[in-house]
Amino acid sequence: MTDKFIKNEQFNFIKKQIAIIKDTAKKNVPPSILAAEIDLANAKIMDLIPNSSLEQQEILDLSRLKTDEEYEQFIDRIASFLLPFPKITEQQLKKMFPKNKKLKLPDLANIDHNKLTYLSWNDLRSNKKFIVYEVDGKMVGIECKFTPTNKKNICSICNSLSEIAYFSTIVKTKKTKNPDYYKSIGNLICSDSGECNKNITNGEYLTAVIKESLGM
Numbered sequence: 255m256t257d258k259f260i261k262n263e264q265f266n267f268i269k270k271q272i273a274i275i276k277d278t279a280k281k282n283v284p285p286s287i288l289a290a291e292i293d294l295a296n297a298k299i300m301d302l303i304p305n306s307s308l309e310q311q312e313i314l315d316l317s318r319l320k321t322d323e324e325y326e327q328f329i330d331r332i333a334s335f336l337l338p339f340p341k342i343t344e345q346q347l348k349k350m351f352p353k354n355k356k357l358k359l360p361d362l363a364n365i366d367h368n369k370l371t372y373l374s375w376n377d378l379r380s381n382k383k384f385i386v387y388e389v390d391g392k393m394v395g396i397e398c399k400f401t402p403t404n405k406k407n408i409c410s411i412c413n414s415l416s417e418i419a420y421f422s423t424i425v426k427t428k429k430t431k432n433p434d435y436y437k438s439i440g441n442l443i444c445s446d447s448g449e450c451n452k453n454i455t456n457g458e459y460l461t462a463v464i465k466e467s468l469g470m
């Protein structure tokens with residue numbers, strides 16, 4: 255039996271490729287164009303998981319699928335290979351935010367760890383947002399200022415149009431000797447990180463912002 259090997263963001267990416275194929279198929283394009291679209295999607299999916307085994311490549315191969323039903327079955331099947339977000343305890347979370355003595359913790363028992371790229375929760379009383387993500391094999395967390403906008407825009411993390419909030423976080427830069435030097439970085443992100451986790455197709459932005467913030 256093959257071990258679980260697909261990350262949530264990769265699963266979302268594959269689903270997006272399938273949506274593109276289905277969309278093209280509906281437009282009654284010539285068969286050669288549809289075949290090229292499927293080839294392209296397959297190539298992108300194969301590139302998604304570096305050093306994948308032959309068995310994994312076979313699981314991910316969608317080139318023989320034809321009907322909507324087959325695509326649905328394919329998605330259900332690859333969902334069984336989803337790598338869950340690592341189990342994390344409240345104790346570990348507290349250690350990630352040692353300066354926050356009144357840390358509000360997420361309801362870990364009620365979070366679906368199977369479809370999670372990053373863990374995030376808000377403390378609306380203090381307008382804070384917490385983000386926990388694995389960077390370079392290590393679970394790390396950042397604390398952000400969080401300002402809801404009640405507007406729709408493109409989220410920096412998942413690149414989807416959604417209700418967004420403005421977040422900013424302090425950079426502890428190593429580039430200067432001045433201990434009082436602080437820089438703030440910020441951007442627009444989904445207000446609802448549950449929705450964001452359904453749309454995220456890669457962790458590049460998250461990695462970059464966390465590395466910059468923590469000086470990694």
Ligand SMILES: [Zn+2]
Nearest residue numbers: 409412444450
């Ligand atoms: Zn998002």
